[in-house]
Amino acid sequence: MTGQTATAVDPLQTTGRASRVRAPDVREPVLDLAGITKSFGALTALSEAALEVHAGEVLCLLGENGAGKSTLCNLIYGVFRPTGGEMRLGGAAYAPADPKAALEAGVGMVHQHFSVVPSMTVVDNLLLGRSRGILHRRLFAEEIRARAAEFGLEVDPWRVVKDMSVGERQRLEIVKCLMRRPRLLLLDEPTAVLPPEEIGSFLDVCRRIADGGGALILVTHKLAEVAKIADRTAILRAGRIVDTVPMASADMKAIVQAMIGRELGGATVAVGLDLAEHAEAAETDELPASAEASGKIPAATKSRPPDVLQIDALTYRDRNGAVRLDEITVEVRPGKILGIAGVEGNGQSELGLILAGLERPSAGRWFVGDREMTRASPAEITAAGVGIVPEDRHAVGAVVEMSVAENLCLQNLAQYTRFGLVRRGAMTAAAKDLIARYDVRGAGPETRFASLSGGNQQKVVLARELTLDPLVLLVAAQPTRGLDVGAVETVYGHIRSACGRGAGVLLISSELDELIAVSDRIAVIYRGRIVGEMPATQKNREAIGALMSGHAA
Amino acid sequence: MSGAASSAPASGLRIPAPGVVIPLAAIAASFVVGFALMALTGSNIGAAIGAFAQGAFGSAYAIGTSLNRAVALGLVGLGFILAERANLINVGGEGQIAMGGIFSTAVALYGGVKGLPYGLAVLLPLLAGTLAGAAWGALAGVMKIRFGTNEVISTLLLNFIAILLVYWSVQSVHLLRQPASFAGTLPQSLQVPPSTTLPLLTGNPADPLHIGAAVAVVLAIVTALVLRRSAFGLRLKAIGLSPTASHRAGIRTDALMVSVLALSGAFGGLAGAMMLLGDQGYLTAGFSSGYGFDGLVVGLLARGSAAGVAAVAIFFGFLRSGGISMQISAHVPAALVTIVQGMIVVAIAGSAILIERMGRRA
Numbered sequence: 001m002t003g004q005t006a007t008a009v010d011p012l013q014t015t016g017r018a019s020r021v022r023a024p025d026v027r028e029p030v031l032d033l034a035g036i037t038k039s040f041g042a043l044t045a046l047s048e049a050a051l052e053v054h055a056g057e058v059l060c061l062l063g064e065n066g067a068g069k070s071t072l073c074n075l076i077y078g079v080f081r082p083t084g085g086e087m088r089l090g091g092a093a094y095a096p097a098d099p100k101a102a103l104e105a106g107v108g109m110v111h112q113h114f115s116v117v118p119s120m121t122v123v124d125n126l127l128l129g130r131s132r133g134i135l136h137r138r139l140f141a142e143e144i145r146a147r148a149a150e151f152g153l154e155v156d157p158w159r160v161v162k163d164m165s166v167g168e169r170q171r172l173e174i175v176k177c178l179m180r181r182p183r184l185l186l187l188d189e190p191t192a193v194l195p196p197e198e199i200g201s202f203l204d205v206c207r208r209i210a211d212g213g214g215a216l217i218l219v220t221h222k223l224a225e226v227a228k229i230a231d232r233t234a235i236l237r238a239g240r241i242v243d244t245v246p247m248a249s250a251d252m253k254a255i256v257q258a259m260i261g262r263e264l265g266g267a268t269v270a271v272g273l274d275l276a277e278h279a280e281a282a283e284t285d286e287l288p289a290s291a292e293a294s295g296k297i298p299a300a301t302k303s304r305p306p307d308v309l310q311i312d313a314l315t316y317r318d319r320n321g322a323v324r325l326d327e328i329t330v331e332v333r334p335g336k337i338l339g340i341a342g343v344e345g346n347g348q349s350e351l352g353l354i355l356a357g358l359e360r361p362s363a364g365r366w367f368v369g370d371r372e373m374t375r376a377s378p379a380e381i382t383a384a385g386v387g388i389v390p391e392d393r394h395a396v397g398a399v400v401e402m403s404v405a406e407n408l409c410l411q412n413l414a415q416y417t418r419f420g421l422v423r424r425g426a427m428t429a430a431a432k433d434l435i436a437r438y439d440v441r442g443a444g445p446e447t448r449f450a451s452l453s454g455g456n457q458q459k460v461v462l463a464r465e466l467t468l469d470p471l472v473l474l475v476a477a478q479p480t481r482g483l484d485v486g487a488v489e490t491v492y493g494h495i496r497s498a499c500g501r502g503a504g505v506l507l508i509s510s511e512l513d514e515l516i517a518v519s520d521r522i523a524v525i526y527r528g529r530i531v532g533e534m535p536a537t538q539k540n541r542e543a544i545g546a547l548m549s550g551h552a553a
Numbered sequence: 554m555s556g557a558a559s560s561a562p563a564s565g566l567r568i569p570a571p572g573v574v575i576p577l578a579a580i581a582a583s584f585v586v587g588f589a590l591m592a593l594t595g596s597n598i599g600a601a602i603g604a605f606a607q608g609a610f611g612s613a614y615a616i617g618t619s620l621n622r623a624v625a626l627g628l629v630g631l632g633f634i635l636a637e638r639a640n641l642i643n644v645g646g647e648g649q650i651a652m653g654g655i656f657s658t659a660v661a662l663y664g665g666v667k668g669l670p671y672g673l674a675v676l677l678p679l680l681a682g683t684l685a686g687a688a689w690g691a692l693a694g695v696m697k698i699r700f701g702t703n704e705v706i707s708t709l710l711l712n713f714i715a716i717l718l719v720y721w722s723v724q725s726v727h728l729l730r731q732p733a734s735f736a737g738t739l740p741q742s743l744q745v746p747p748s749t750t751l752p753l754l755t756g757n758p759a760d761p762l763h764i765g766a767a768v769a770v771v772l773a774i775v776t777a778l779v780l781r782r783s784a785f786g787l788r789l790k791a792i793g794l795s796p797t798a799s800h801r802a803g804i805r806t807d808a809l810m811v812s813v814l815a816l817s818g819a820f821g822g823l824a825g826a827m828m829l830l831g832d833q834g835y836l837t838a839g840f841s842s843g844y845g846f847d848g849l850v851v852g853l854l855a856r857g858s859a860a861g862v863a864a865v866a867i868f869f870g871f872l873r874s875g876g877i878s879m880q881i882s883a884h885v886p887a888a889l890v891t892i893v894q895g896m897i898v899v900a901i902a903g904s905a906i907l908i909e910r911m912g913r914r915a
Binding site for chain 1: 778782783784785787788790791794795797798799800801802803804805
C-alpha cells in the first residue's frame with residue numbers, strides 16, 4: 001500500500017482543489033530521494049529514505065518526535081549532508097553544501113522559529129543578504145507586494161516586524177522564501193505557532209503555492225491539517241519512511257498506527273486526531289457521568305475539602321500599563337481538572353507566569369489550600385506542592401544545555417548534596433529511576449536536555465514536577481504544544497494519574513478538543529477576563545468556541 | 554602492565570599532541586616576530602634575550618619574583634572563571650586589586666595590628682583587603698540586579714574609581730599619606746610594619762617567593778572543586794545558562810549573582826593585599842600596574858579551568874618579569890614588550906580556536 005504503486009497518470013495537470021485526487025504524474029519529480037541515510041556517530045537518524053515530490057503537490061511529513069522529520073528537511077536544505085544515498089532535484093544530482101547552495105538551487109525552507117529581525121521593517125528584512133551597494137527600497141517594496149499578491153497574501157512592506165502578529169510574521173517568512181521563486185518549499189511545523197483561526201488561511205496559502213506549480217513538503221503533527229491539505233503523506237517512524245499514502249484513499253486511523261507503531265487508547269485518539277466527532281463517543285452529556293466514565297474523579301467525597309487553588313480577582317498590568325489579566329477569579333477542586341480555554345495571547349501566558357512565581361500580580365490574590373501565594377517566590381511555590389509545567393519549555397522549564405539528571409534534580413539539589421558537594425551517584429540513580437518511570441526515550445542521565453525530542457523533553461519536565469511530594473496542584477500551560485499523538489497521550493496520562501492521586505490541575509491550552517477530552521470544567525479566557533465557565537462536554541463545545549472568539553454566550 | 558593501562562598513555566599522547574604543539578609553536582613564533590621587531594627598532598637582540606632570560610628565571614630571586622607575580626595574576630584569574638561560570642564577566646580585577654591594596658595597607662598600619670599574635674598581624678590586613686575587593690565586586694552585582702547595569706560596564710568603571718581612590722589615599726595626609734618628614738615627602742604610604750608582611754616560603758631573603766604561592770595553589774584546588782563538584786558550582790552553571798529556568802527551579806538567582814561577583818572581587822582584593830604585603834610594602838599611586846587586566850586575560854585564556862589559570866598565570870608571571878628586565882637592562886622600549894605580550898595572547902587564543910576546528914573536523 002505504498003504511494004509509489006499509485007502511479008496513475010493524469011495528463012491534464014489540473015490545478016485547484018481538483019488536484020487533490022490527482023496521483024503523482026510521470027514527469028520527472030522535483031525532488032527525488034533514494035536510499036538517504038544520515039548517521040550522527042552511532043545514532044542513525046534516518047535510514048534508507050526514499051521519497052519523491054512532484055510539482056504542484058503538497059506532501060506532508062508525519063511522524064512522532066524524533067522520527068527523523070527535521071533531519072530529512074535539514075538534509076534537503078543542506079544543513080546536514082547525507083551519510084549515504086542520492087538526492088536529485090529537477091532531474092540533476094543535488095548535493096547542497098549548505099543552505100545557501102540549497103537556496104540557489106531553488107529550495108526554500110520556513111523554520112519553526114522565525115528568522116526575521118523584529119526591529120526592522122518588512123522591506124529591510126527581505127533586503128538582508130541580497131542588497132548590493134545602494135538599496136532600492138521603494139522598488140523592492142513593490143516587488144514584495146506583487147509577489148505576495150500572486151499567492152493571495154497581503155503584506156505591508158513598510159511595517160515593522162515586531163508590530164506584526166505571529167501569523168503575519170509567518171506569512172512574511174513564506175514571502176521571504178517565495179521572493180526567490182523556489183521550486184521546492186520546506187515548511188517545518190509551520191502551524192505549531194499559529195492561533196487556530198489563522199491555520200485555515202495558512203493552509204489556503206500552501207494550496208495556492210502548490211497550484212502555482214510549486215512543490216511543498218509540510219512537516220506537521222496535526223492530523224486534521226494533513227487531512228485538509230495533503231496530496232500525499234509520508235509517514236516516518238524511527239528514522240524510516242514506513243509508508244507513503246495518497247490522501248484520496250487514506251484511512252486516518254491506519255496512518256496513526258503506522259506513525260506510532262501501536263494502537264492508541266480511546267478518547268486520546270480523538271485528542272491527537274484533533275477531530276471532534278471521535279471525542280464525542282467518549283463523552284456523555286452530564287459532567288458527573290462523563291467524569292466517572294473516564295475515571296477522572298476518585299470516589300466522590302461527601303464533605304467538601306478546601307479548593308487546592310483559589311484565584312481571587314487577580315489583575316495584571318504589563319510594563320506598559322496594559323491590562324493583561326482583569327480580575328480573574330477561578331478555583332480548582334482537588335482531584336479535578338479545570339481547563340482554561342482561549343485563543344493564545346488572551347492572558348494565558350501571564351496567568352502561567354504569575355502562578356509560577358515569575359511575575360507578581362498588580363492586584364488580587366491567589367491561594368494554594370489555605371496559604372496565600374500572591375507574592376511567593378518560585379521556591380516557595382514549589383515547596384507548597386505546586387508543580388509547574390511552563391508554556392516555554394526551553395526558557396523556563398529547563399536549562400537546556402544541562403544534562404537530564406541535572407535538570408531533574410535542580411529543584412531539590414540540597415537533597416543530592418553533602419558537605420556542599422553534589423552526590424553525582426545519587427543524582428544519576430534518581431534520574432535513571434525517573435527516566436524509566438516516565439518513559440523518557442533516547443536519554444540517559446547524562447544526555448543533554450536540548451538533544452531530546454520535544455515530547456521527551458516534556459516528559460522530563462513532567463517527571464520533575466509530578467514527583468513533588470506532596471503534589472497539591474499542577475499548573476500545566478500548553479503542555480502538548482509541538483508534541484505528537486503518542487506523546488500527547490502520555491502527557492495526559494500522567495496528568496490524569498496525578499489527578500487520581502488527589503491533586504488539582506489547572507490546564508491552560510489553546511487546543512479546545514484536548515481540553516474538552518481531558519478537563520472536568522472549562523473556563524474561557526478572553527482579553528484577560530474569564531468570560532464563562534461550564535462543564536467540559538462536547539455539547540458545550542460550540543458555546544465555548546463562541547466565548548473564545550469574544551461572542552457572549 | 555595490562556593492555557588497557559598501556560593503551561591509555563598512548564592515546565593520551567596522541568590526542569593532546571596538537572593541543573600542545575600548536576600553542577607552543579604559536580608562542581615561539583610570536584617571540585620570533587617580537588625579537589625581529591626589536592632588531593628593526595635598533596635594539597641588540599642578544600642583549601634583549603639575555604635580559605629576558607635573566608629577569609624571568611636567571612636566578613632564584615628572579616624565579617621567586619616571577620612566581621609572586623603569577624600568584625597575583627592567578628588569583629584574579631580564578632576570580633574571573635568563578636564569575637564566568639555564571640555567565641558574568643568581571644573585568645574589575647584592577648579596581649579590586651586597588652581596593653585590596655588600600656584596605657590591607659590601612660589595617661596593617663593601624664595602631665596595634667602589628668603587635669597581634671598567632672599570625673593575626675598578617676591575617677587581618679589580608680582579610681581586610683579581601684573584603685574590600687569583595688565589596689567592590691558585590692557593588693557591581695547589586696547594580697546588576699537592581700538597575701540591570703551590565704557587569705562588564707560597572708566593573709570596568711569601578712576600576713577607575715578604585716584607582717583614583719588609591720591616588721587620593723596616598724595624596725591626603727588624613728588618609729594614608731606618610732607624614733611629611735625628612736625621610737619621605739613622596740605621595741605614598743608608610744612602609745607596612747615587618748610583622749604584617751607575608752612570610753617567605755623558604756625563609757631565605759634571597760628567595761622572595763612568599764606564602765601567597767601556597768595559598769594560591771590551595772585556592773586553585775578549591776576553585777576547581779567548587780566548579781566541578783559543588784552544588785554552588787552547579788547552581789552557578791544553571792544561572793549562567795538560563796537565569797529564568799533557574800529562578801523557576803527555586804534558585805535565588807539575584808543573591809547568587811551578587812555572591813559570585815563578591816567572591817570574584819574577593820580574589821582580586823586578596824591579590825591586591827598580597828601584592829602589597831608580600832612585595833611592594835607600601836601603597837603608592839598606580840601600584841596595581843595592570844595586574845588586574847593581565848589577570849583578566851589569564852582568566853579568559855584559561856577557558857573556565859582552574860588548572861588553565863595556574864598554567865597561564867605562571868607563564869605570564871615569567872613573561873612580565875622578563876619584559877621588565879628587557880626594559881631595564883636592554884633598554885627595549887616598554888611598548889615593544891607590550892606588543893610581544895599582546896601577540897602571545899593572540900597566539901594562545903588563536904591556537905585554541907585552531908585546535909577546536911581540527912577537533913571538529915576529525
